[in-house]
Amino acid sequence: MPRHEPFFNIPNVVLGMVLVMVAIQVALDSLLPQQAVLEIILQGAFIPQRYSVPIAGQVGPYLWSPFTYSLLHGGYAHLALNSFWLAAFGSVVARRIGWARFLVFWAAAAVASAALFLVFHWGDESVMVGASGVVSALMGAAARFAFGRGGFRRDLAHLNPRASVVQSLGNRTVVAFLAAWFGINLLAATGFSFGIADSAIAWEAHVGGFLFGFLAFSLFDPLGRR
DSSP: OOOOOOTTOOOHHHHHHHHHHHHHHHIIIIISOHHHHHHHHHHHSBOGGGGGSOSTTOHHHHHHHHHHGGGOOSSHHHHHHHHHHIIIIIHHHHHHHHHHHHHHHHHHHHHHHHHHHHHHSTTSOOOBOSSHHHHHHHHHHHTTTSEETTEEOTTTGGGSOOOOHHHHHTOHHHHHHHHHHHHHHHHHHTTOOTTSOSSOOOHHHHHHHHHHHHHHGGGTOSSOOO
């Protein structure tokens, strides 16, 4: 009989990141006093205004918030949505590049996402949290190899050759995926919330992350082009 891969076969590094984010959300919602929660959000969220004033007195958050915001979320619905897509696209990328490169990719994607958000929100008091930018980067990375001629196969996609950017844009499946992804984010940019949050969707971070993953994935890929 053929061997079937378990449906919930998530690499340890992806499962670990999900558990870390869940633990943080539980602590913020149920375990910590309100003052501590506010301090964690202030210190850990990405706030553009932080970068338009002198660094003195805020060295820590200035340096770590471009990473830590990706571990915080605006509620369980926000966390669940990001965790679902992280499991779907993060798993295939993690299988291909391994846990160490995956963590480096996560950190770099978080910074890239925050950077484009900063460009559009320089100096304002917006508070950005969530792994959406990183998840978008993982989607962009997966678009470089996961959509082979036979379509997306969850169990074997990580073994596909990596296509160049030009080759990827010549793949109809990838182009359809890109069109759908950017279309959804265009709706978000016009204020459509999809009913998942009361606050605005940080579409700029999504775009920054996706472009980073799509364009820079070759820097993290140990398999290369074949």
